Amino acid sequence: MDSRRRPMGGLGGEQRRWRFLTDETSETRQDPADKGGPVMVAVDFAPDSEAALVWACGFADCVGAGLAVLHVVHDPGDAPGYYRQGKQDLLRPMEDVATEMLEEFLEDFANKHPDLGAVKKAERVLVKGIPATRILEMAKTKGARLIVMGSRGRTGLPHLLLGSKAQRVVQMSPIPVTIVKAAANDD
Numbered sequence: 001m002d003s004r005r006r007p008m009g010g011l012g013g014e015q016r017r018w019r020f021l022t023d024e025t026s027e028t029r030q031d032p033a034d035k036g037g038p039v040m041v042a043v044d045f046a047p048d049s050e051a052a053l054v055w056a057c058g059f060a061d062c063v064g065a066g067l068a069v070l071h072v073v074h075d076p077g078d079a080p081g082y083y084r085q086g087k088q089d090l091l092r093p094m095e096d097v098a099t100e101m102l103e104e105f106l107e108d109f110a111n112k113h114p115d116l117g118a119v120k121k122a123e124r125v126l127v128k129g130i131p132a133t134r135i136l137e138m139a140k141t142k143g144a145r146l147i148v149m150g151s152r153g154r155t156g157l158p159h160l161l162l163g164s165k166a167q168r169v170v171q172m173s174p175i176p177v178t179i180v181k182a183a184a185n186d187d
Contacts, residue, residue: 037143038066042135045105048150051182053109056148057116067122068142069106072131073098098126132168139175147177
């Protein structure tokens, strides 16, 4: 089966659309810059999430879009309903800890990147569930034009054992998804 991407129309000031052609079907997807919803960036507080948020802020500013920062609280099997932020922390309801972690992450981000104004106006979204599923559900609920995620880029056995939330979102998303990796740390 031959699958190709072909731009439809010119590249001037016209609206850009991409047609994804296969032998059986064809569908048209709109360029994310042309849609009116926010850019949704899913974060898990890792360096790749920070890189994804930097990219999402830049894109949102370029296209004049809002920004929604999403964290999905995944219920750990050994302590359902509770998170521990530090070793000295007592177990607390995971929504409380996750809310604090999200606010701290965004505050640190705003201090490190004061030139990225989109994050200051960003909608904060915190939900519980299975990350890939909830990311897609929230993107649909918010009418997101684009999903942005960080990825650690695991390969081999770790990828097979742990899977990839980003890969699942890319495979299942009806809207464009951008995956961002943090620059390699050469320490």
